[in-house]
Amino acid sequence: MVAVALVATVTQQAFAHTQLYNVAIGTTVYDKYEYIQPVVGPRLSPVADFTQKEIRCRNTDGSSLPNSPYLSVKAGTTFSVNWHHYNASLQDNMVSPSHRGPCMIYLGKVTPSPDDIQWFKIYELGFNKETNLWCSDVARNNHGKVDVVIPKDLEDGNYLLRTELLALHKAAAPMGAQFYPNCVQITITGSNNKFLTPPPAYVKFPGEYQPNGKGILYDIRTDKGLTYVIPGPVVYPPVQNPS
Structure with missing residues (x-):
């Protein structure tokens, strides 16, 4: 009975969590983990x-991977990210309602050292007082999908697009906030x-998020x-994100 209870607890914890499963451009949906x-x-x-350093991309480096492909994305394109648990079935919710x-969502232009990447935010969605929904609720109701417009006023080149879900159910205690980043x-x-003037608000990871910081x-x-x-930081101005 103890073993069964332990397995059930571990399973519940796993299904409470989430990951970036795949991405899409328009009707083109890329394979699981492709370009991630x-x-x-x-x-x-x-x-x-x-x-x-794990806060960058949920890995210890967060740099570009020279032997891994980059997905070509035209500036101004609507880019979709999809969070799931283990698969993309309708039964596989992206994250627990709790x-x-x-x-x-951030962008950072690739640099030789990941420590030098300057990140700027191109999308955010928090709490809607009228609907009583958080972004996590909205995304889950949309089967894990969130759309973001890639800004037109950038420099061409290689970037890391950093997605992030923040779960607040334990955030009342220091270091209780749960971040789920992927790049x-x-x-x-x-x-x-x-870049438009004024330039975007750059931040560094690690460094931007502190245990007693706003929203954390x-x-x-x-x-x-x-x-x-x-x-x-504030969202970079030229973006007009889909509702």
């Missing part, structure tokens, strides 16, 4: 310490080869999203 950087350890587990919180290797083409140390059960502020 591998993670270290269990694919569904959150980053254990979000002040360390793991509520915001979604963020996609893309090559942006057809842009205006410039947060009691979701007491506040219920009413005063929640999404962590990280």
Whole structure:
């Protein structure tokens, strides 16, 4: 009985978590994990310490992988990311309803050293007071899919597109917030080869998220999203994200 209970607990914990399963451009849906950087350890587990390098891409490096392909994406294109557990079936929910919180998507132009990557945010969705839904709820209701527009005013080149789901159910305690980042290797083409003025707000990972930071140390059960502020910088201005 103890063994059965332990297996059930582990299974429930696994299905509570999530991963970036695949990506899509329009009607072209790419294969499982295609262009997505591998993670270290269990694919569904959150980053254990979000002040360390694993916060970049859920791996210990977070750099580009020279022997792995990049997906060519035209600037201005609507790009879809899909979170799931183990497969893309309708029965495979992206995350447990208890793991509520915001979604963020960043871009960082590839540099020789991953420590030098400057990240800027191109998408965020937190809590909607009118619908009482978090981004995690919206994405789960959309079978794990979130759409983002790749900005037109960038420089062409190789980028890491960093997706992130933040679960707040344990965030009332320091280091209780659960981050689920993944990185996609893309090559942006057809842009205006410039950033608008003012330039995007750059951040570094690790460094941007701190245990007592805004939107990270947060009691979701007491506040219920009413005063929640999404962590990280402001979204880069030229993006008009789909609703």
